[in-house]
Structures are given as C-alpha cells and as structure tokens.
Amino acid sequence: MKHLLGTQDMSRADATLILDTTAQMAATQEREIRKLPTLRGRTVVNLFFEDSTRTRISFEAAAKRLSADVINFSAKGSSLSKGESLKDTALTLQAMGADAVVIRHWASGAADRLAHSGWMHGAVLNAGDGTHQHPTQALLDAFTMRRHLVDSPEGKGLDGLTVAIVGDVLHSRVAGSNIALLKTLGANVVVVAPPTLLPFGMASRTDISVHYTLDSALEAHDLDAIMMLRVQRERMTGGGSGFFPSPEEYTRLFGLDRARMDRMPDHAIILHPGPMNRGLEISAEAADSPRSVIVEQVSNGVAVRMAALYLLLSGEEAPSE
Amino acid sequence: MSDTAAIVIENASLYGDTTADLVIVDGRIASLDRADAPAGARTLDASGLVALPGLVDIHTHLREPGREDAETIETGSRSAAQGGFVAIHAMANTTPTADTAGVVELVASRGREVGLVDVFPVGAVTVGLEGTQLSEMGAMANSRAQVRMFSDDGKCVHDPVLMRRALEYVKTFDGVIAQHAQDPRLTEGAQMHEGLVSAELGLAGWPAVAEESIIARDVLLAGHVGSRLHVCHLSTAGSVDIIRWAKAKGIDVTAEVMPHHLLLTDESVRGYDPRFKVNPPLRTQEDVDAVRAGLADGTIDVVATDHAPHPDEDKDCEWGAAAMGMIGLETALGIVQKTMVDTGALSWRDVARVMSTTPASIGRDAEHGRPLEVGEPANITLVDPAAAWTVEPSATASRSNNSPFGGIELPGRAVATFLRGRPTYLDVSFEGAFA
Amino acid sequence: MTGTILGAPDIGRALTRIAHEILERNEGPESLVLLGIPTRGVPLAQRLAERIAEVEPSFDAHARCGSLDITMYRDDLRSQPTRSIGPTTLPSVGIDDATVVLVDDVLHTGRTIRAALDAIKDEGRPTAVQLAVLVDRGHRELPIRADFVGKNIPTSRSERVHVRLAETDGEDAVTLTGGRA
Numbered sequence: 021m022k023h024l025l026g027t028q029d030m031s032r033a034d035a036t037l038i039l040d041t042t043a044q045m046a047a048t049q050e051r052e053i054r055k056l057p058t059l060r061g062r063t064v065v066n067l068f069f070e071d072s073t074r075t076r077i078s079f080e081a082a083a084k085r086l087s088a089d090v091i092n093f094s095a096k097g098s099s100l101s102k103g104e105s106l107k108d109t110a111l112t113l114q115a116m117g118a119d120a121v122v123i124r125h126w127a128s129g130a131a132d133r134l135a136h137s138g139w140m141h142g143a144v145l146n147a148g149d150g151t152h153q154h155p156t157q158a159l160l161d162a163f164t165m166r167r168h169l170v171d172s173p174e175g176k177g178l179d180g181l182t183v184a185i186v187g188d189v190l191h192s193r194v195a196g197s198n199i200a201l202l203k204t205l206g207a208n209v210v211v212v213a214p215p216t217l218l219p220f221g222m223a224s225r226t227d228i229s230v231h232y233t234l235d236s237a238l239e240a241h242d243l244d245a246i247m248m249l250r251v252q253r254e255r256m257t258g259g260g261s262g263f264f265p266s267p268e269e270y271t272r273l274f275g276l277d278r279a280r281m282d283r284m285p286d287h288a289i290i291l292h293p294g295p296m297n298r299g300l301e302i303s304a305e306a307a308d309s310p311r312s313v314i315v316e317q318v319s320n321g322v323a324v325r326m327a328a329l330y331l332l333l334s335g336e337e338a339p340s341e
Numbered sequence: 342m343s344d345t346a347a348i349v350i351e352n353a354s355l356y357g358d359t360t361a362d363l364v365i366v367d368g369r370i371a372s373l374d375r376a377d378a379p380a381g382a383r384t385l386d387a388s389g390l391v392a393l394p395g396l397v398d399i400h401t402h403l404r405e406p407g408r409e410d411a412e413t414i415e416t417g418s419r420s421a422a423q424g425g426f427v428a429i430h431a432m433a434n435t436t437p438t439a440d441t442a443g444v445v446e447l448v449a450s451r452g453r454e455v456g457l458v459d460v461f462p463v464g465a466v467t468v469g470l471e472g473t474q475l476s477e478m479g480a481m482a483n484s485r486a487q488v489r490m491f492s493d494d495g496k497c498v499h500d501p502v503l504m505r506r507a508l509e510y511v512k513t514f515d516g517v518i519a520q521h522a523q524d525p526r527l528t529e530g531a532q533m534h535e536g537l538v539s540a541e542l543g544l545a546g547w548p549a550v551a552e553e554s555i556i557a558r559d560v561l562l563a564g565h566v567g568s569r570l571h572v573c574h575l576s577t578a579g580s581v582d583i584i585r586w587a588k589a590k591g592i593d594v595t596a597e598v599m600p601h602h603l604l605l606t607d608e609s610v611r612g613y614d615p616r617f618k619v620n621p622p623l624r625t626q627e628d629v630d631a632v633r634a635g636l637a638d639g640t641i642d643v644v645a646t647d648h649a650p651h652p653d654e655d656k657d658c659e660w661g662a663a664a665m666g667m668i669g670l671e672t673a674l675g676i677v678q679k680t681m682v683d684t685g686a687l688s689w690r691d692v693a694r695v696m697s698t699t700p701a702s703i704g705r706d707a708e709h710g711r712p713l714e715v716g717e718p719a720n721i722t723l724v725d726p727a728a729a730w731t732v733e734p735s736a737t738a739s740r741s742n743n744s745p746f747g748g749i750e751l752p753g754r755a756v757a758t759f760l761r762g763r764p765t766y767l768d769v770s771f772e773g774a775f776a
Numbered sequence: 777m778t779g780t781i782l783g784a785p786d787i788g789r790a791l792t793r794i795a796h797e798i799l800e801r802n803e804g805p806e807s808l809v810l811l812g813i814p815t816r817g818v819p820l821a822q823r824l825a826e827r828i829a830e831v832e833p834s835f836d837a838h839a840r841c842g843s844l845d846i847t848m849y850r851d852d853l854r855s856q857p858t859r860s861i862g863p864t865t866l867p868s869v870g871i872d873d874a875t876v877v878l879v880d881d882v883l884h885t886g887r888t889i890r891a892a893l894d895a896i897k898d899e900g901r902p903t904a905v906q907l908a909v910l911v912d913r914g915h916r917e918l919p920i921r922a923d924f925v926g927k928n929i930p931t932s933r934s935e936r937v938h939v940r941l942a943e944t945d946g947e948d949a950v951t952l953t954g955g956r957a
Contacts, residue, residue, distance in 0.1 A: 044863065045861075047864065057849055128544050128661065129544070
C-alpha cells in the first residue's frame with residue numbers, strides 16, 4: 021500500500037490486513053504505556069482544508085502514539101474563497117519532508133489528485149474528500165462491527181452480516197466508503213434514505229437493497245448493525261432546495277427511536293459516525309442504549325488510523341510513481 | 342514571399358472525390374487547371390491531400406480582452422490557422438464583455454491586424470452576460486464588426502421572456518441567438534455529467550435534462566416567434582431527439598456538437614484530471630453514439646470547437662477548483678476524421694458542409710464556406726488524411742495547453758491553410774515548396 | 777559447515793538443559809515468566825515452560841508463558857517490506873516484579889533483543905530480564921549476550937541459520953545454508 025485514498029479499489033486482502041493490524045494496535049492502547057516507537061523520526065502532516073476537529077485529533081493521536089512528529093496544517097481556503105492552491109501547499113509539505121499527508125478537503129478527488137499529480141512523494145491518507153470517500157471511517161466501522169459480530173475475527177471479513185446505512189447517502193463520504201468496503205468484506209448492504217438523498221442510479225443497483233423508509237427496511241431485514249448518518253442542517257431547507265420537507269418529517273420516517281430499535285434482533289448494534297443530532301436522526305434512548313457502540317467507534321478510530329499509518333509508513337519506501 | 346503571388350495547388354482531391362488543380366490569383370480561385378497558371382506562379386504538390394473550403398469555427402474563446410494570459414487574438418488565430426480554420430467566431434465572455442459596439446470593433450480590428458483568420462466577434466445577448474437586460478445588439482450589428490451572431494455563452498439566457506425578446510429582436514438584422522443551454526438551477530455546483538460515474542466519484546452532477554429542458558423550451562419559443570435559433574455545444578442523446586423533432590416541425594433551428602463530445606465520455610473523469618472538466622460535461626457512450634448519429638443524419642448541423650484556453654494554474658489543481666473548458670482548434674479536424682470519416686459516417690464533402698459551409702451560413706459569413714469553384718474566394722484547407730499524429734498538448738500554437746487529447750493518436754490533420762489565397766499555415770513538410 | 781546442525785533429539789536435550797539452568801540460576805520457579813518472541817520463540821518458550829513444570833510441578837506452564845511481538849520496536853522497519861504485526865500475549869500473572877526469560881530461536885546481531893527489551897519496558901517493570909536462545913550464531917552488533925544457549929554455532933555472515941520446529945514447520949531441525957562456496 022502506498023496511499024489510502026478510498027475503499028472502492030481496496031482488495032479484501034488489504035482490508036483484512038488493515039483490520040487485523042488494527043486489532044494489534046487496539047491491544048497496545050489498553051496498556052498503561054500506549055506510546056510505541058514505531059514511526060520515530062517520521063513526519064505526518066495533517067492537512068485540513070475543512071474543519072473537522074474530531075478527525076484531526078484522531079489522526080493526531082494515532083500518529084503521536086506511534087511516535088511520529090505531527091504537523092497540523094490548517095489551510096484556509098474553501099470552494100468560495102480560494103486561498104493557497106493545493107499544489108503550492110503540496111510543494112511546501114514536500115520541502116518540509118513530510119513522509120505522510122493526511123488530507124481533508126472540500127473537493128471530491130483532492131486526495132487522489134495529491135497522490136498522483138507528482139506534486140509530492142509522501143504517502144497520502146484521505147481523511148475525507150468532498151462527497152467522495154472517507155476510508156478510515158469505513159475501516160473503523162468495519163472493525164467495530166467485526167469485533168462485535170464475528171467470532172474470532174482475525175483474518176475474517178463481515179460475510180453474511182446485514183448492515184443498514186440510514187440517511188443522507190447522497191452527500192455522505194462515510195456512506196460511500198462504507199458501502200464499497202462492506203461489499204468487499206461480504207456483507208449485505210441495506211440503504212435507507214429518501215429518494216432525494218440517494219446517489220444517481222443507486223436505487224436500481226441489484227447488489228444493494230434500497231428502502232425509502234426505515235420501517236420498511238426493518239420489516240424486510242434482520243439487521244446485524246445499523247449505521248445512522250448525520251443529517252447536515254444545511255440540507256434541510258434552502259429556498260426550494262431542501263432535500264426533505266422538515267426535520268420532523270425526517271425523524272418520523274428515518275429516525276431511530278426506541279420502538280424501531282426494539283424491532284432489531286437482540287445482538288444488533290448501532291453505529292453513528294458523529295457528531296450526532298440527538299432527536300433528529302437518532303433518539304437519546306437509542307444513542308445511549310447498550311446496543312450503541314458509538315463511543316467505541318471513536319477509540320477504534322485511533323487504532324485504525326495507527327494501523328493505516330503503520331502500514332503506509334513502516335515498510336521499504338515504495339518506488340515513486 | 343509576396344502575399345499576392347499566384348499559387349498553384351496541384352493534384353488536390355477536391356472534397357476527397359475529384360482530383361483537380363487550384364490556381365489562385367489575386368486571392369480567388371482562377372482556374373481548376375494548372376495550364377491556366379500565370380508565369381511565375383508558385384506551385385505546391387497536393388497529391389494525396391484533400392482540399393476543403395476553409396474551415397469555419399462558430400464557437401471559439403479567444404480570451405482577449407481581459408485574459409491575455411490564457412489566449413490572445415494573435416495566439417488563438419495562429420492556433421486556428423494551424424487547425425485548418427480560416428474564420429472563427431469569438432465568444433463574448435471576455436473582460437470587458439463583448440456587449441457594446443466598442444468591444445466587438447476592437448476584437449474585429451485586432452483580428453484583422455493579426456490577419457491569420459477572419460475573426461468575427463459574437464455579441465453578448467445581455468449586458469455583462471447577466472441575463473437581465475438586452476445588450477445593444479443593434480449597435481453591434483451595425484458597427485464595423487457587423488455582428489450577426491449573439492450569445493451569452495458560458496451562461497444560459499435563462500429568463501424565458503428575455504430569450505423570447507432576444508429571438509425576436511435580432512430579426513431586425515438577420516441575426517441569430519446562439520444559446521448555451523443549461524438550466525442554472527438544475528446545475529448549481531455541477532462538476533460533471535450526472536450519472537453512475539458522478540455518483541461513484543462524489544462529484545455534483547450536471548444532468549442531461551438541464552440541457553434538454555432549455556433546448557425544448559427554446560425551439561418552441563423560436564417556432565412561436567418565427568426566429569432563428571442556434572444551439573451551442575449540444576451534448577446529449579435527448580437533445581438530438583428534440584432538435585430532430587423541431588426540424589421536422591419546420592422550426593428554424595441549427596445545432597453544433599464539439600469534437601470532445603464526439604470522442605470522450607465521463608469515464609475519462611475517473612482520475613480527477615481537470616483537463617477533462619468542461620461545460621457541458623463529457624457525457625456517456627450512449628450520448629456519444631447519439632451525437633455522432635445526429636451529425637451523420639444532419640440533425641446536428643455543424644462541428645464547432647468551443648476552444649476554451651485556460652492557464653496552467655486553473656487546471657493544475659484539484660478538480661473542484663479547476664476551470665471548465667479545453668482547447669480544440671488544432672485537434673478538431675483530426676477528431677472528426679477519426680470519429681466520423683474513418684467510420685464511414687461522413688464523407689469529406691460532408692465534412693466541408695459541417696465545418697465550413699453550414700457554420701459560415703449560420704454566422705452569415707458571406708465570403709466563407711464557398712464552394713471550391715472558379716471565381717470563389719481562395720479560402721482553402723488542405724487535409725492530409727494519412728498523416729497520423731499523436732497529440733502533444735504543449736506543442737500547440739495556443740497560449741494554453743489544456744488539451745484533454747494528449748497522447749491520443751489522430752489519423753490526419755490540416756497541413757495547409759489559405760485565407761484569400763495567402764497561406765496562413767503550412768506544415769513543415771512544405772518547407773521549401775515555394776522556393 | 778552446511779547441512780543439519782541439530783536434529784530433533786539434539787533440540788530436545790538442549791531445551792531440557794536450558795530449563796534446568798534457568799531453575800538453577802533463579803533458585804526455583806517462583807518469580808519466573810517466559811516470553812517467546814514470535815514466530816519460533818513462542819513454541820520454544822512453551823516447551824521450556826513445560827519442562828520447568830515437569831521438574832517443578834508448582835510452576836503453572838500455561839499461566840507463566842506468553843508472547844512478545846517486537847515488530848513495532850524494530851529499528852529496521854524502513855529497510856524491509858512492511859511486516860505484519862503479531863499478537864502480544866502477556867502471561868496471566870503479569871510481568872511486574874517477575875523475572876522475565878525472553879526466548880528466541882537464533883541470537884545474531886542482538887537487535888531483535890534490543891527491541892524486545894524496549895517492548896518489555898512498555899509492558900511493565902520486571903525485576904530482571906534474562907535471555908534464552910536455541911542457537912547463538914555470533915556477529916553481535918550490540919552489547920548483548922544470552923544467559924542460556926542451546927548451541928553456539930560459528931557462522932560466516934553470508935550463511936543462514938534456519939530453525940524448524942514441529943509446531944510451525946512440521947519437524948524439529950536446525951540447518952545451515954549458504955556461505956561462500
């Protein structure tokens with residue numbers, strides 16, 4: 021592995037290796053001394069063109085626990101106000117000797133572009149690009165599901181499990197990465213969203229089961245896991261551009277509450293990438309129930325990012341492209 | 342080399358079907374037999390070459406005035422001549438906008454100074470391309486630039502009332518409105534064709550219906566008010582169907598297709614290389630097949646380039662930040678040969694129609710698109726249909742090199758261009774030919 | 777010298793001797809724990825623990841034996857293809873205030889043991905750390921020596937020592953290959 025850009029082209033072998041490595045990393049995080057000397061002397065840059073404190077500190081913790089030097093580079097500049105170009109930023113990082121760049125960017129494809137443009141040599145980890153991919157989130161979700169739902173998980177995928185993804189699939193890079201990875205790992209994917217929030221063509225895919233209400237999905241499937249996506253406030257309204265009529269209607273059709281939670285099998289777990297809108301896509305009862313693994317997702321996030329950094333940075337330097 | 346010296350082009354294949362000589366005297370075709378050549382005429386052996394009426398592009402962006410870092414009238418003219426063009430229509434989205442007689446006269450006169458192609462300015466339909474107030478189209482029509490084509494290209498004339506008024510108003514001077522058909526609300530933030538690839542890449546979609554709905558509205562408007570409408574850069578299968586229907590109804594509509602829409606699909610976007618970012622976007626293979634068929638059966642009238650130069654910094658960046666558009670003057674003919682002639686869909690005579698005669702007629706360029714006959718202006722393009730070449734974007738005469746065709750092999754190209762008898766481009770293989 | 781250096785009976789005798797030496801040196805098994813270094817140090821540690829338990833039935837071989845993966849402490853990660861990380865399983869009694877006997881198959885440059893010492897330091901604070909190896913082939917690059925050695929095998933740098941164990945390779949044998957012909 022030279023870069024971690026997305027889950028679409030990730031082989032099952034690579035995905036399983038990352039999950040197995042994550043398990044070892046997670047084990048070290050239960051010790052008193054959690055720091056490892058593995059990446060001493062390596063420099064990891066967190067390059068964030070978009071604010072995301074959660075993801076940044078997760079990567080920062082992961083890099084620091086592996087003893088890498090961490091530089092946080094918050095590049096101002098959005099789709100509206102173009103600041104320093106990605107290219108100039110990349111040249112700067114190359115000059116600083118960045119061994120890996122963790123990039124969060126508002127533009128879909130920015131991580132691919134950084135990895136393949138020839139602007140810099142280091143490894144690129146995609147920490148979310150536009151509405152495209154967020155691979156470490158999908159990997160941490162898969163790791164969390166495997167840990168809870170698969171016996172002696174080492175070396176295994178998620179074969180035969182049924183996982184529902186509920187909400188704004190259209191704009192969600194988390195959903196994009198999760199759907200691809202879940203399919204690779206052998207899970208059955210159920211997508212639940214209003215038709216306005218589905219990507220083009222998804223409703224006619226035969227390898228995914230699509231439902232337009234949560235109730236019909238719960239009726240049709242025995243879910244092993246349910247993943248509630250965050251509803252972005254700006255999607256709700258907007259002078260005729262709202263994707264659904266009102267938050268109340270969204271909650272009625274797609275919210276996970278006590279009654280819906282009780283319709284899932286006893287072993288089923290609840291995931292959410294955070295931050296949650298309590299009372300909108302998920303009720304407090306569901307979020308705080310014993311089925312909820314939402315807090316554990318956060319700690320697994322650090323372990324999965326440690327695994328990714330280890331696998332990208334520890335081996336021989338890959339021949340440059 | 343004197344501009345007025347007589348030239349004899351020997352053994353050319355006129356329209357690819359009749360072998361003849363072209364004797365050029367005083368900028369006109371004086372004879373089709375070299376025996377009539379005046380003493381001292383220079384000769385050029387055109388054996389194996391196809392002679393076409395000089396190509397006319399009705400959709401070019403020259404960027405001057407305003408963005409001379411991307412292209413100037415001089416570099417754009419040179420690139421056009423190299424691509425076999427003798428006339429180009431320069432779109433109005435410059436800075437300042439070509440929405441007054443002053444700006445269009447400036448562009449036209451700068452074009453004449455450069456003298457490599459005839460530069461016909463396109464006037465803006467609305468002031469500043471803002472879509473709110475008609476520009477003084479009459480003044481532009483009556484200026485020395487004699488503007489006949491009006492377009493807000495880059496933006497759609499979205500307001501239906503304004504579009505109706507524009508269609509009606511230009512009847513005064515036999516003008517035409519060239520519409521950039523794009524519903525702005527359906528394409529807010531659009532980055533590429535809306536389809537399976539955009540869903541996978543997480544790029545905001547530009548749905549075909551955003552083009553088709555405007556074309557449908559505009560052909561109905563044009564029919565209703567009895568005006569002439571031209572549809573810019575048609576790109577979808579549905580658009581072809583609408584134009585076909587409109588023509589069957591007798592509506593006075595013409596349509597153009599771009600070389601890139603004849604060759605490339607949205608699959609090219611997968612690498613997020615912004616050289617493939619263009620508006621309207623690259624569509625699907627189904628659309629490519631439909632526009633080729635539409636061009637072959639005459640539903641689509643012309644091939645135009647939409648040559649859109651951008652400096653490196655607007656393309657050497659992430660997709661979302663990149664500018665839309667691609668250069669295309671030098672590759673257009675080769676792509677038409679590759680996609681239409683070599684596939685048997687068009688003859689060279691058809692190429693003359695879609696790249697010279699009809700575009701000149703739409704733009705009301707009286708001296709262009711004329712047949713290769715005695716007495717006609719010597720605006721001639723010589724094509725070597727066997728000169729296969731690999732596109733190297735940096736080798737272009739354009740100031741910008743944002744071509745998506747780098748590395749693609751094209752079967753042929755223009756090797757000589759004559760504007761009123763004067764060679765404006767000669768391939769290196771002709772070096773010394775006039776010695 | 778090429779070919780089989782130690783056969784199965786040789787390996788068995790060497791391990792029995794080391795088990796006795798460990799008990800003698802530490803005056804009994806009370807505070808002993810064994811940590812094998814993956815891959816082949818782990819079954820060797822288990823075998824030593826079983827032999828110690830045979831001599832001292834109070835010694836719980838299962839509870840006092842573990843594995844210590846040192847991959848993340850290596851100093852040569854950049855010069856090798858990416859290594860997958862093995863499990864670290866500490867003995868259930870823990871390693872604080874214990875005497876840890878590190879067990880590996882071959883002692884060579886000493887760098888693996890250096891990494892193991894760093895790894896132990898992050899896992900707890902033993903009273904003492906000792907080292908047992910099946911083969912010492914020389915060529916040390918660090919000031920490290922083994923407390924218990926099955927067999928000293930003088931080698932040239934270009935030779936390779938292969939330890940094969942029934943648990944991992946289907947048979948017990950130590951062989952030597954390569955070297956300047």
